[in-house]
Amino acid sequence: MKQPIKCIFLLVGILFFTVTACQDEVIEETPSNEQEIIQPESNLANLMRNTSANNGNVDNILDGSDCFTVNLPVTIVANGITLTIETLTDLSLLEAIFDASNTDEDDLDFLFPISIILNDYTEVNIDSVDTLEAFIDSCIADEDLIECADFVYPISFSIYNTSFQIIDTVVIDNDYELYIFLEGLDDGNNGAVLTSLNFPVSIQYTNGTTIEVANNQALEEAINAANENCFYDCDLDDVIENLQECHWNIVSYNSDDTFIEYDVFFNDNGTVEFIIDFITVAIGGNWSASTTNEGVVISISELTAYAEALEGDWLIENCNDDRMVWTQQINSETVEMVLEQDCQENPFSCFDDVSITACDFDNDGFAIFELETQVLGNVVCTVDFTPSFHVTLGDAENNVNAIAQPNSYSNTANPQTVYLRIEALNGDFQVYEIDLMLENCSANCLESDIDNYLQSCIWNVVSYNGDDHLIMYEFDFVSNSEIIVTGNGMTISALWSTEQSGTSVALLLSGVNGPDIQAVNEYWLIVACDEGRLEMVTANNTNMVMERDCPTCNNPGTLTNDLIIYMPFGNEVRDLIGGTVINDFSLTEDRAGNATCAALFEGNANFSIPVTAQNQLVQGDNFSVSVWFKMQNTTAGNFETIFQKGSVNSEGFQLAVYDLNTPLVSDTTNGYGLWDNDWNGEVDVQWENTDWHHLVVTRDSNNTIRLYRDGQLRNIDENSTFNIDTDPLNDYFIGQFFTGHLDDLRVYKRTLSPNDVGDLYNLEADCFQCL
Numbered sequence: 020m021k022q023p024i025k026c027i028f029l030l031v032g033i034l035f036f037t038v039t040a041c042q043d044e045v046i047e048e049t050p051s052n053e054q055e056i057i058q059p060e061s062n063l064a065n066l067m068r069n070t071s072a073n074n075g076n077v078d079n080i081l082d083g084s085d086c087f088t089v090n091l092p093v094t095i096v097a098n099g100i101t102l103t104i105e106t107l108t109d110l111s112l113l114e115a116i117f118d119a120s121n122t123d124e125d126d127l128d129f130l131f132p133i134s135i136i137l138n139d140y141t142e143v144n145i146d147s148v149d150t151l152e153a154f155i156d157s158c159i160a161d162e163d164l165i166e167c168a169d170f171v172y173p174i175s176f177s178i179y180n181t182s183f184q185i186i187d188t189v190v191i192d193n194d195y196e197l198y199i200f201l202e203g204l205d206d207g208n209n210g211a212v213l214t215s216l217n218f219p220v221s222i223q224y225t226n227g228t229t230i231e232v233a234n235n236q237a238l239e240e241a242i243n244a245a246n247e248n249c250f251y252d253c254d255l256d257d258v259i260e261n262l263q264e265c266h267w268n269i270v271s272y273n274s275d276d277t278f279i280e281y282d283v284f285f286n287d288n289g290t291v292e293f294i295i296d297f298i299t300v301a302i303g304g305n306w307s308a309s310t311t312n313e314g315v316v317i318s319i320s321e322l323t324a325y326a327e328a329l330e331g332d333w334l335i336e337n338c339n340d341d342r343m344v345w346t347q348q349i350n351s352e353t354v355e356m357v358l359e360q361d362c363q364e365n366p367f368s369c370f371d372d373v374s375i376t377a378c379d380f381d382n383d384g385f386a387i388f389e390l391e392t393q394v395l396g397n398v399v400c401t402v403d404f405t406p407s408f409h410v411t412l413g414d415a416e417n418n419v420n421a422i423a424q425p426n427s428y429s430n431t432a433n434p435q436t437v438y439l440r441i442e443a444l445n446g447d448f449q450v451y452e453i454d455l456m457l458e459n460c461s462a463n464c465l466e467s468d469i470d471n472y473l474q475s476c477i478w479n480v481v482s483y484n485g486d487d488h489l490i491m492y493e494f495d496f497v498s499n500s501e502i503i504v505t506g507n508g509m510t511i512s513a514l515w516s517t518e519q520s521g522t523s524v525a526l527l528l529s530g531v532n533g534p535d536i537q538a539v540n541e542y543w544l545i546v547a548c549d550e551g552r553l554e555m556v557t558a559n560n561t562n563m564v565m566e567r568d569c570p571t572c573n574n575p576g577t578l579t580n581d582l583i584i585y586m587p588f589g590n591e592v593r594d595l596i597g598g599t600v601i602n603d604f605s606l607t608e609d610r611a612g613n614a615t616c617a618a619l620f621e622g623n624a625n626f627s628i629p630v631t632a633q634n635q636l637v638q639g640d641n642f643s644v645s646v647w648f649k650m651q652n653t654t655a656g657n658f659e660t661i662f663q664k665g666s667v668n669s670e671g672f673q674l675a676v677y678d679l680n681t682p683l684v685s686d687t688t689n690g691y692g693l694w695d696n697d698w699n700g701e702v703d704v705q706w707e708n709t710d711w712h713h714l715v716v717t718r719d720s721n722n723t724i725r726l727y728r729d730g731q732l733r734n735i736d737e738n739s740t741f742n743i744d745t746d747p748l749n750d751y752f753i754g755q756f757f758t759g760h761l762d763d764l765r766v767y768k769r770t771l772s773p774n775d776v777g778d779l780y781n782l783e784a785d786c787f788q789c790l
Contacts, residue, residue, distance in 0.1 A: 063235055069164055070245075072139065072194070084155045086137060093129065168222050168223070177215050178213070179212065179215070180212060265361055281302075285306055290306070302324045369441075370441055389425075391406075406439060410431075412450065433456075465519070466518070475567070478553075479493060482564040484562060494565070497599065526555060528540050552565070579790060583636075584751065586765075609762045611784030616784070617649075618753075620759055621758060627750040627753070630747050637745050643715060644766050646764045647784075648661055649711045650680045659677070659757040666752055672685065672686045682694070718770065723735065723738065727780075
């Protein structure tokens with residue numbers, strides 16, 4: 020809501036000003052010169068009003084707008100600091116807060132509501148930042164405002180009647196009272212009063228000069244001369260100090276952006292540099308400052324480029340702390356260049372003396388230090404700088420013999436001090452001490468512990484030299500030598516091993532062939548070991564961190580005691596006990612309709628599982644084999660192996676189908692065979708039964724062989740001659756010559772009971788990938 024303050028005075032009327040009025044009686048005097056009467060809307064009246072209008076730029080650090088000032092006091096939050104501005108003098112506190120910031124981004128928030136005062140002293144209430152920003156966008160400053168001249172108060176006016184008799188005297192003490200007084204001047208048609216200014220009157224310019232005038236004409240001339248005196252009082256020493264304090268941006272050259280990309284550095288050695296993007300020294304030369312009758316002059320000379328445009332004596336027309344206007348005559352033309360100060364933080368506050376450490380792997384007193392990474396890697400600095408590392412202080416100070424490869428520096432003593440030279444863009448530099456210290460990186464891990472950690476769950480590289488770009492790969496240490504790496508659309512079979520040396524354990528990875536991931540093929544020293552996290556380094560200081568991922572397993576673990584082979588075929592062909600993974604093998608629906616949860620065999624595809632000390636079966640061992648099968652072969656006479664110890668029929672034993680796809684178990688030593696005698700009598704269509712069936716064979720300590728199908732005992736041979744060979748052989752083969760589907764293959768090193776067999780038959784089909 021606008022509150023026109025001037026209306027108060029208009030209502031009271033010119034004759035009853037409440038500012039300071041002295042009226043005892045009508046004074047019978049006539050002004051000496053009727054020309055001294057100030058006519059409403061005259062040029063002089065307008066000049067006086069424009070001089071006394073509210074100067075909106077005096078608090079631009081608060082609001083950034085020339086068309087109003089913020090009504091004080093006001094409470095603000097500047098860069099996180101709450102501050103109450105009582106007077107304009109307090110703006111220096113705000114400037115100090117901004118100058119103390121390490122960045123160029125200063126933040127200021129008002130505590131609303133606030134009020135603002137326009138150039139004509141109209142007051143406007145503002146209740147939010149959106150309202151303020153909208154007002155600033157729409158607000159247009161008074162272009163006729165005169166900022167370079169001020170009245171020296173108090174001044175006074177005489178009020179006359181039409182007979183030129185003094186009827187009042189009004190004393191004015193400030194700009195606000197003068198502006199309101201001038202706004203209320205009567206035009207003489209209805210108020211029948213006249214006004215004249217009582218001389219002498221003094222005008223003070225912003226350059227510090229004060230002039231005294233004795234009549235209207237002289238006053239008008241003095242106000243018109245304000246622009247000619249519109250610069251701050253420039254002290255030579257202050258100008259030099261200000262120029263060197265920070266660098267400057269050329270924001271305008273003759274009202275265009277010819278040199279807008281240039282930053283200017285006025286160095287204390289008398290050189291000047293015009294730099295683009297803080298990188299390229301585009302122009303170099305010399306500068307000096309002196310005082311003439313006109314003011315402070317900056318002389319630019321011996322430039323390497325743009326001499327005609329930039330060299331010469333530049334007169335400082337305006338020497339505000341953070342903005343300067345320079346002019347000079349070039350080819351009979353007055354050229355104006357505007358520069359604004361850019362006080363970025365110097366780089367030296369970003370650094371300090373530090374100590375860094377490196378691992379001494381073999382305890383010989385030497386190690387590789389990554390100076391750039393360890394010293395500069397965590398430095399955040401808003402100012403550009405040039406770093407270099409040196410072995411001696413003298414080399415650093417003279418900027419010679421810099422360490423050529425600071426990220427692979429080997430110390431020469433323990434401890435040792437090297438020196439970091441930080442050079443600013445203007446050539447200033449500081450040197451910092453970097454202490455190099457060695458540490459014993461023995462992890463005190465046992466090789467057996469590392470082996471057990473690695474072979475449980477899946478591992479990921481969460482950090483490789485501080486980066487997580489390899490985290491999508493999964494490492495499955497499936498046995499004491501084989502590792503399966505999957506990720507990024509690849510499955511890689513590779514090798515791994517561990518080695519104990521004193522208190523240290525090393526991990527060797529090899530054969531991990533693939534883009535990016537091949538970087539892990541190294542000899543890694545374990546420097547920190549935990550059940551779920553391993554930290555390791557190489558001899559050249561490459562570091563890697565692996566973490567274990569043990570997802571929650573939904574497998575209930577039913578009848579998993581003494582399992583030596585377990586293949587649920589849950590979206591993969593994998594032995595969950597030994598870890599063998601068969602890549603690129605076809606999968607199909609299981610008995611419950613779960614997609615890709617059973618293995619597909621087409622008569623010419625099979626796979627093998629290596630025999631190990633943990634899963635081997637020899638004559639005399641109790642064992643059981645359980646499997647679900649679904650035949651697809653309709654040709655009589657084919658011998659199709661479901662599970663076999665050994666690779667040919669003359670080895671081990673077989674669980675198979677033969678003679679019209681009838682299930683049987685046989686050996687190869689004695690020519691033994693035990694058949695599912697009920698099969699051919701039960702199936703609905705001979706040779707073409709394509710239903711899922713559950714098949715189990717067991718052997719006990721009496722060499723009694725039992726054959727179960729679909730939860731029922733189908734045949735038994737007590738004290739049999741069944742012989743599976745004392746040689747464990749090399750492999751188990753699954754699906755040789757078999758046409759059909761297999762699911763949930765389990766091999767136990769014990770004899771399943773009839774109840775166990777029934778429980779397995781009644782288990783729901785699953786797609787487990789864990790145990």
